[in-house]
Amino acid sequence: MRKLVIAISMLSLAASAAFADPILDRQGLMKERGKLVGGLSKIAKGEADFDAAAVLAALQALQVNAEKVDVDALFPAGSDSGDTTASPKIWQDMAGFKTTNEKYVADVKATVAAAPADVDALKAQIGTLGSDCGTCHQTYRVKKG
């Protein structure tokens, strides 16, 4: 009986994960990403001290965040309507969207692999990542009021 209860509760857990709102999920990941990049850019701007270990930890968290983005699961067909700023262009050009995402993931991984030793190195890397943010938001996000 106990086993059955556990099995049922696990099933429902799995189901709730599968049926979670992809719009909320992707927004959560984007918010977390923004916070991480924001913390790093404070260091790059000299508003916070450069601590190599803390920077590496933040970059690793950024990589974990980036790798969580499963485009098929987070941007399923039909999730262009509702309370979202995702552009319909994502679904019109899914291949282009995926390529843009993959470039960002690769750039984050490269940043972790070549962890910055000083502020200037970090600045250059944040520049690359920031440009990735802009490139994707240029085409695949619609600003709403």
Next chain:
Amino acid sequence: MALLKKLVGAALVLGVVGAGAGWLLSAPVKLDAETLAQLGPGDAVRGKRIFNAGGCTSCHAKPGSKGEARLQLVGGLQLKTPFGTFVPPNISQDPKDGIGAWTVEDLANAMLRGVSPSGEHFYPAFPYASYARMKPADIADLYAFLKTLPAVAGKAPDNSLSFPFNIRRGLGLWKRLYLSNQPVIALADGTPDPVLTGRYLVEGPGHCSECHTPRDFTGGTKKSLWLAGATAAEGRGIVPNITSGEGGIGDWSEADIANYLETGFTPDFDSVGGAMVDVQRNMAELPPEDRAAIAAYLKAVPPHPNGYPARSKPAK
């Protein structure tokens, strides 16, 4: 019967006079000799700053091109608006397909008056309603810089506009309403220089209001809602309120604004998006004091609530 004849006659005369007046009032007006004399010799190094402030590449670079290729000003972007589709032309130095054969006076008439070398009106999708506030000497500098860029062959397709917007001559009347070389925001005597420089950059070459200010039904910007944000002319979505009013950027410091223009990051860790991405990349090329000046001006602009309707949140 005689009365009717008289009336018809009067109506005819009035109609002819009206059409004649409309024709005269809609005539393209080129710059006078006094303004042309202020052009001066032009300097390509200074012109590069104007080129970046104006963001010429955003519309005239080949769509989707990156890096150095953005200096090939071949045009061809499609701006889909409620008036129809505007296609920015080739403004490279190609003498046949581009503007390589233009004189500096031709460029000045285009940018300050919206008049082509052959004497036709340009459509204000080419933002001369903003450029009209530029100093002639800056046009000459820009001309010198454009001369250093490559000639690229290839004509961009024509605009495809709906009636009555497809009648170019009518733009002469539009210009009478909206074309002015005077600043929009009056600033008191003794206003510090960065604010004045910022006003020049934003209201003139930067043409920020072309997207950030809502328009009336004839497509003129509403000066009473200057920079209050607007429904995007293209597609869905909005262009943000950049005044300090509710919904705007009142909680951004001047340093936040300057940093956004340099790096593309907002103070709340979001990134630049949409058409602003190209604009921000151009702004990043400006000297730091120009970005600071733009920030100082935006803080001096009267605050307005959002110039676009509130978003109706869709039911879940």
